[in-house]
Amino acid sequence: MPPGPERPGLTPPPDAAAPVRHRDAPAPGELLGSHYDQCFGCGEDQAHGLHLVTTAGEGVSVTAEFTVRPAHQGAPGLAHGGVLASALDETLGSLNWLLRTIAVTGRLETDYVRPVPVGATLHLAARCHAVAGRKIFSTAEGRIGGPDGPLAVRADALFVEVKVDHFTTHGRPDEIRAAMADPDQDKVTRAFEVNP
Numbered sequence: 001m002p003p004g005p006e007r008p009g010l011t012p013p014p015d016a017a018a019p020v021r022h023r024d025a026p027a028p029g030e031l032l033g034s035h036y037d038q039c040f041g042c043g044e045d046q047a048h049g050l051h052l053v054t055t056a057g058e059g060v061s062v063t064a065e066f067t068v069r070p071a072h073q074g075a076p077g078l079a080h081g082g083v084l085a086s087a088l089d090e091t092l093g094s095l096n097w098l099l100r101t102i103a104v105t106g107r108l109e110t111d112y113v114r115p116v117p118v119g120a121t122l123h124l125a126a127r128c129h130a131v132a133g134r135k136i137f138s139t140a141e142g143r144i145g146g147p148d149g150p151l152a153v154r155a156d157a158l159f160v161e162v163k164v165d166h167f168t169t170h171g172r173p174d175e176i177r178a179a180m181a182d183p184d185q186d187k188v189t190r191a192f193e194v195n196p
């Protein structure tokens with residue numbers, strides 16, 4: 001199967017458009033912050049999480065850093081593949097904030113190129129390359145030790161735009177109430193605002 005966005009299900013249709021960065025998107029270099037403090041990917045209060053820190057890039061792109069901790073092991077001293085997929089998923093998901101679109105992962109296809117040791121910092125870079133209706137097509141990669149370090153993982157993804165009721169219908173009421181009551185208004189806006 002060819003690498004990249006030509007893969008079936010991850011190929012933008014011929015009428016797909018280039019993604020448009022929202023006018024209120026964070027400026028390049030600005031930290032995105034967490035969208036939910038209990039998120040496994042980015043939540044500050046999630047003790048077991050990845051604590052991913054994401055920065056807005058040019059256009060519809062982001063970079064992120066994730067340091068592999070002992071809790072993230074699969075094989076002795078090496079990151080678990082599912083954890084690495086989570087780091088890619090979270091980084092890719094944060095692109096949707098630059099579009100101001102609420103979207104969830106429909107498909108995530110991951111290549112594991114090189115093992116990632118505990119203690120290493122994975123430098124992730126993600127970019128949205130096409131939008132077609134509710135479908136958002138993006139790619140990401142992760143390099144060890146620095147933005148130009150050895151390639152360890154890469155992924156192609158399809159995100160699908162959803163309404164807030166995706167979360168209210170399927171999520172647990174207690175967590176939804178707590179998220180809505182978050183005193184951090186940026187977070188609440190990020191959760192509920194859709195292309196104003």
Ligand SMILES: CCCCCCCC/C=C\CCCCCCCC(=O)SCCNC(=O)CCNC(=O)[C@H](O)C(C)(C)COP(=O)(O)OP(=O)(O)OC[C@H]1O[C@@H](n2cnc3c(N)ncnc32)[C@H](O)[C@@H]1OP(=O)(O)O
Nearest residue numbers: 009035089090093103104105106107160167168176179191
């Ligand atoms: C009150 C509190 C609110 C809080 C709000 C917080 C918001 C915070 C902001 C952001 C949160 C994001 C958090 C970041 C975390 C990282 C991201 C994740 O891990 S998300 C979790 C993992 N993903 C899921 O759990 C999705 C589960 N799946 C679904 O819910 C559905 O399957 C869904 C929404 C993906 C699609 O279902 P349909 O019924 O809405 O739409 P259909 O018609 O099936 O698909 C639309 C188009 O997409 C294609 N499509 C869908 N799934 C596909 C797939 N797997 N492969 C290829 N194409 C697919 C279809 O073929 C269709 O394409 P055609 O329009 O016909 O061209």
